[in-house]
Structure formats: C-alpha cells, structure tokens
C-alpha cells in the first residue's frame with residue numbers, strides 16, 4: 001500500500017523526475033550545458049511556448065483542444081505591430097492585440113458551444129482562417145523595427161532577469177492558482193473530467209468552455225507580443241507549427257487528452273524538458289530534424305505513463 | 318399537492334419515452350415509481366430534475382407553474398436528484414469532496430478585510446462537511462480525498478446520495494439508488510430514505526426494480542409501462558403479484 005502511494009507520487013511528478021535526471025546527466029556529459037548563460041537560454045526559449053501552453057492546457061483540462069493558438073499568436077503580433085507603426089499608442093496597441101486574441105477565442109467557444117461543432121473542427125477553421133487573416137492584413141510581409149517600449153516584454157530585463165522569464169513564472173503562478181483555488185478553476189477540471197455530470201450538477205458548461213477558449217486566445221496573443229518584442233519584428237508566419245509543440249509539452253507534462261487530469265506546473269515541466277532537449281541537441285550539433293523524432297518518442301512515453309497511472313488508482317473489484 | 322405533472326410527453330426522435338403522463342407527489346410522501354426497462358422512469362426523473370424540458374405538458378410546484386431550463390433551476394426550487402447512471406453523476410478523477418460539492422462549491426474571501434470579492438474554495442470546510450454527510454449516509458469511505466475511481470459502485474452511489482441530501486432538499490428524486498449496493502448497504506440506505514421521508518419530512522420519488530424494497534419504504538406505488546402511467550396503488554392494499562401484473566401488462 002505504501003509502495004503504491006510512493007509509485008503514484010513518482011508517476012504524478014514524472015516530468016520533474018525525468019527533467020532532473022536529464023539536467024544532471026547533461027551537466028556531466030554535455031560541455032557548456034550547465035552554465036548560467038545556457039540555462040538562462042533554455043528559460044528564454046521556453047517562455048513563448050510556455051505562455052501558449054498555459055492556454056492550451058486550459059483547453060485540454062476542460063476536455064477540449066485548441067489548434068488555433070499559433071495562428072492567434074501571429075495575428076496578434078501583426079495587428080499590434082501594425083497599429084504601433086501607424087502611430088497608435090503602445091498601450092492601446094497592446095490592448096487591441098490582446099482583444100484580437102480574445103475575439104478568436106470567443107469565436108472558437110461559440111462555434112463549439114452554440115453552433116455545436118467539435119473542438120477539432122472549430123479550431124481547425126480558426127487555425128486556417130486566422131493565419132490567412134494575419135497574412136492578408138500585411139500581405140505576407142514582415143514588419144520590422146518596433147519601438148523599444150513595445151519590445152520591453154520580449155526583450156527587456158529587470159535588474160538581471162529577462163522580462164520573458166519573469167512573465168513565464170508569473171503567468172504560471174497566477175493561472176495555476178486560478179485553476180486550483182477558485183470555483184472557476186474547479187469547474188474547468190470538472191467539465192473536463194465528465195462534461196455530462198458537470199452539466200447535470202448545475203455547472204454552466206457553456207460559460208466554462210467559452211471562458212477557457214477566450215483565455216487561450218488572450219494568452220496566445222500575449223505570446224505574440226513577447227515574440228514580436230524578442231525578434232523586434234512581426235511576421236504573419238510567427239509560430240508556424242507551434243500548436244504541436246504546445247500539445248506535446250502539455251501531454252509530456254501529464255495533462256490528459258481526455259480532460260480533467262493534470263496541472264499547469266507539470267505542463268511547464270513538459271515545456272522545460274522539450275526546450276532542454278532541443279538545447280542539448282543543439283550543443284551536440286545534432287541536426288534539428290531529429291528533434292521531431294525524439295519528441296514523438298517522448299509523447300509515446302508520456303501516454304504510456306498516463307495509462308499506468310490510471311491503472312494504479314482504479315478500484316479493483 | 319407539492320408537485321404535479323400534467324400531461325407530460327417526451328420523445329427522443331422516433332422513441333416516445335413518455336406519453337401524456339400525469340403524476341402527483343404530496344407533502345411528506347414517498348412514492349415508488351416502478352416499471353420495466355425502457356418504461357420511461359428515468360426520463361420522468363430527468364424532466365423533474367431539469368436535465369431536459371418536456372416536449373409537452375406542465376409542471377406545478379406548490380400550485381405554481383414552473384419551468385426548469387437547467388438542473389440549477391430545479392436545485393433552486395429544492396429539487397435534488399440521484400441519477401441512475403454513474404456517468405451522469407460523478408467526475409471519476411476528482412476526489413469525494415469535489416464530487417459531493419460539484420457545482421455548489423463553498424468559497425470564502427481570500428483577504429477578508431480589503432478585497433472581499435476575490436473568493437477561493439474553502440477546501441477545509443468542504444472536507445469536514447463531506448465527512449459529516451457521509452457518516453449520515455452510513456457508508457464507509459476511508460478518505461474524502463481519494464478519487465472516485467478508487468471506490469466501489471456502492472460507495473460511489475453513497476457519494477451521489479450524500480450530494481443530493483447535503484442541502485436538505487424539499488424533493489428528493491432517487492433513480493435506482495440501491496442498484497449497486499450490497500445487502501448491508503442496501504439496508505442502510507433504505508433506512509436512511511425512510512428517515513429522510515418520515516422524520517425530516519422530505520418528499521421522495523424512488524425508482525426501483527426491487528418490489529421487496531418498494532413495498533417496504535413507499536407510501537404509494539405508480540406504475541409506468543411504455544411511457545404511460547398504467548396504474549397506481551398503495552402497498553398496504555395491493556399485493557406484489559398485482560403490481561407485477563401491472564408492470565408486465567396483459568391480464
């Protein structure tokens with residue numbers, strides 16, 4: 001019985017266990033890995049993906065998923081940059097870009113709950129449509145040279161710390177607390193665990209699902225702001241393919257595709273693990289093409305762990 | 318009359334689940350709803366619980382017409398339900414407390430003094446209350462922090478029952494509440510139902526296949542067949558054979 005509890009704790013935190021082993025191993029065997037500069041690099045690389053993963057995780061926890069995150073990121077980057085380049089104030093531009101993300105989320109939520117499409121179809125539509133809109137607005141061109149204050153969140157530092165890293169930590173903290181200490185957060189989990197039971201118990205499923213997608217849209221847009229700042233530019237092709245990375249990170253972190261199970265800190269662990277692996281492969285000058293293969297193996301591994309975990313807690317007749 | 322259904326019909330596509338059903342529940346009354354599989358018992362319960370609206374017909378509560386657009390509105394009128402199927406009741410990967418409080422979580426202000434509108438879940442209070450209610454139901458659950466998947470069918474049903482009686486309902490609807498229970502648990506739950514009905518004055522509709530237990534706890538039996546009410550009797554005046562005959566039909 002005690003061994004079982006222990007095993008369950010290990011499995012529940014498997015991503016941190018694996019990440020620690022990976023970090024320690026590479027501290028010895030990968031030159032230039034365990035330096036402050038490199039670890040800082042890993043964190044910086046994690047920040048944009050990490051912010052997108054928060055939104056994706058909210059959707060996954062509620063039993064849905066959001067393919068449109070990467071397109072929303074690009075749209076927001078383009079919208080904000082265009083406005084700021086055309087003389088709009090920094091603050092209003094940022095507000096407008098966040099709103100554009102929220103709008104995409106609202107459309108997703110409405111397509112799912114009011115029109116009755118499933119999450120795959122609904123967000124596939126916005127995934128394609130929003131990317132098209134982003135490309136259309138700037139006719140496929142990249143916008144260069146943004147004002148420094150607009151780039152602060154993506155490229156600035158506060159004392160010694162890059163703002164992106166602080167944002168990453170802050171957002172994970174806030175959203176984790178939202179999920180585990182508030183009624184709304186509890187409802188997100190319950191809707192993901194059993195949507196029918198949640199509805200029959202009187203939870204407003206429409207409101208929960210729409211809110212989750214709107215939050216996902218806001219977060220993707222915010223990631224777009226950070227990315228534009230980091231690269232001092234905005235391209236309608238920003239984040240291409242990122243949705244698969246985001247889903248991988250969340251799943252590797254132990255967030256169940258079936259909804260209702262997992263947590264944000266674990267998803268962050270997934271993000272850090274993926275970034276560390278890319279980083280190590282880089283340091284060893286392995287061709288980046290292999291990263292995909294390794295990621296596939298990790299997802300397989302994560303899914304096997306998940307079913308093992310489920311078997312451990314189930315009642316035995 | 319506490320609750321009255323008037324000419325209620327409900328179809329699912331081609332299937333006519335209920336046809337012109339009229340039904341009455343009096344104050345302090347326990348009614349047994351019996352009938353074969355697919356007779357429409359669960360459909361009747363779900364209409365009363367606000368899970369879906371009837372196609373036709375009216376519902377009156379204490380003489381006033383009511384329309385339940387969702388389960389929450391039924392809750393607000395004091396109607397609580399234990400549905401038949403586990404997948405309609407419980408969130409399997411959540412702990413017992415989370416399930417008992419599902420949709421009605423208790424919150425407290427995070428900073429009582431300066432920003433009272435930020436509310437967080439009152440986990441400690443909910444756990445304490447969950448333990449109290451479960452001890453009232455009388456089925457052993459070793460920890461309210463373990464997920465539902467780790468408990469047996471009977472224990473799951475106890476959790477569902479605990480949720481339904483937590484707020485002291487005016488009307489309690491129980492759809493086959495003893496189906497998954499062992500002999501001892503069944504006895505305990507029946508005793509609880511009788512106590513809720515007789516001592517606490519809660520009006521109860523109980524669906525059951527087990528005529529033995531129906532005769533033991535109810536004041537009145539209503540028989541459904543093919544979506545219609547085909548008979549009604551009191552257990553003190555009718556025999557089980559007579560009720561069985563009404564359930565299966567024919568002479």
Ligand SMILES: Nc1ncnc2c1ncn2[C@@H]1O[C@H](COP(=O)(O)OP(=O)(O)O)[C@@H](O)[C@H]1O
Nearest residue numbers: 329332334352353354355356357358359360361
């Ligand atoms: N959600 C539903 N969709 C389609 N048909 C349903 C649904 N619910 C019930 N039915 C049908 O309605 C009839 C009555 O079902 P139900 O009320 O569950 O019967 P009982 O509880 O008496 O066994 C059955 O023929 C059943 O197949």
Ligand SMILES: [Mg+2]
Nearest residue numbers: 358359360401
């Ligand atoms: Mg039934």
